[in-house]
Amino acid sequence: MTPPVLLPGAVVDGRPATLGVLGGGQLGRMFVHAAQALGYETVVLDPDPASPAGRVSHHCIQAGYTDADALARLAGLAHAVTTEFENVPADALAALARTRPVAPAAQAVAIAQDRIREKAHFARCAAASGVAPAPHAVIDGEAALAAAPGHLLPGILKTARLGYDGKGQARVATRDELAAAWARLGRVDCVLEQLLPLAAECSVIVARGRDGQVVSLPVQRNLHRGGILAVTEVHEGNMPPALASQAQTATISIANALGYVGVLCVEYFVLEDGRLVVNEMAPRPHNSGHYSVDACDASQFDLQVRALAGLPLATPRQHSAAVMLNLLGELWFGAAGAPRTPPWDQVLALPGAHLHLYGKAEARPGRKMGHLTFTGASAEAVRANALRAAALLGIEPF
Ligand code: ATP
Ligand code: MG
Secondary structure, rough: OOOOOOOOOOOOOOOEOEEEOOOOOOOHHHHHHHHOOOOEEEHHHHHOOOOOHHHHEEEEEOOOOOHHHHHHHHHHHOOOOEEEOOOHHHHHHHHHHHOOOOOOEEEEEHHHHHHHHHHHHHHHHHHHHOOEOEHHHHEHHHHHOOOOHHHHEEEEEOOOOOOOOOEEEEEOOOOHHHHHHHOOOOOOEEEEOOOOEEEEEEEEEEOOOOOOOOOEEOOOOEEEEEEEEEEEEEEOOOOOOHHHHHHHHHHHHHHHHOOEEEEEEEEEOOOOOOOOEEEEEEEOOOOOOOOOOHEEOOOOHHHHHHHHOOOOOOEEEEEEEOOOOOEHHHHHHHHHHHHOOHHHHHHOOOOOEEEEEOOOOOHHHHEEEEEEEEEOOOOOHHHHHHHHHHHHHHHOOO
16 A cells, blocks of 8 residues: 655654654765755664764664664654665564555665675666676585686676675686685675776666656766775766666666665666676665755755655756765875865865765765765866866865
């Protein structure tokens, strides 16, 4: 049965309409901002007493994601619940779904959590979408290791579960390296993927409503450094139009085939020969979609709120060209490793600069502390200002 629409500002069961989120990181924080702007109250569940989202939410439950009492309190406060990270135990979502609308559903999150199931889903969708995953093999034991096809080398061995930002991965060139890497990764279930010649990377964010309506943000072109997203560019000419529309169509078919409700991001590789390959998906808003907060008339977080509440998903329109720079913890250290505050006054003097800091107390190298989006009338203008900011901050040019 389709749950009723949760109208912003409504009083439901004697309490203001409240949206809950599992996870209190920056994605949860921006979800909370979007929900509050519409007039919802919010509740965040996170084990960290000072989580970025918990600090800005009406209610915050400090507990682990499998704590049954905490999940019951969350269901007591929230009229609908979403998640901000894919490694939330699918059981927690399933437990909440017994009493509250939950989007995305546990079953979709469970597929996204597991590269083996995720790639199987992509392969099933490839017939309709024309976009296949990289050639790969499942490594789930000694027999599979011995039988790994030679054409997958050189390749990348990735753990099936719990990988992010390039963690849980090893590049392997020979069978010996493959065996050593699998041992180093703890002999857990893995996927061995052929190392592909990448010309570019891109991603597509869609939102799908309970009624099956799907809307899409424009295709994002992404630059990764050291396995972590560094720069996202979204403007005319960022991608060949035929590839962009192929990626959008493929993403919609991946979401439809899951019967997905909520915001979904799918990442792609563009190969040197121009082919598109589907890499992985995130069952939530994504770092590559942060530009939409400043450059689109509905952000990925607005869409997450609408999909969760059962509100209509108006098609988002990008009104400004955008370049986003990720702000990693190393920027908080100056010469000789001395802690510093980056020169935001100089950065904010540049036209079209939008600074977003996540309120994390401690900076560590590689930690996502915030992002900086430049908006403007043209690709040239936003690129020029983003490059000036990169030079001021000590970010490598792109
Ligand atoms: P995320 O933080 O996006 O979840 P992740 O750790 O799950 O990242 P992937 O997205 O699988 O990992 O890989 C990280 C990066 O490594 C990719 O963005 C790409 O630059 C590179 N990479 C991954 N797989 C391949 C491949 N088969 N061939 C070439 N490069 C690859
Ligand atoms: Mg990735």
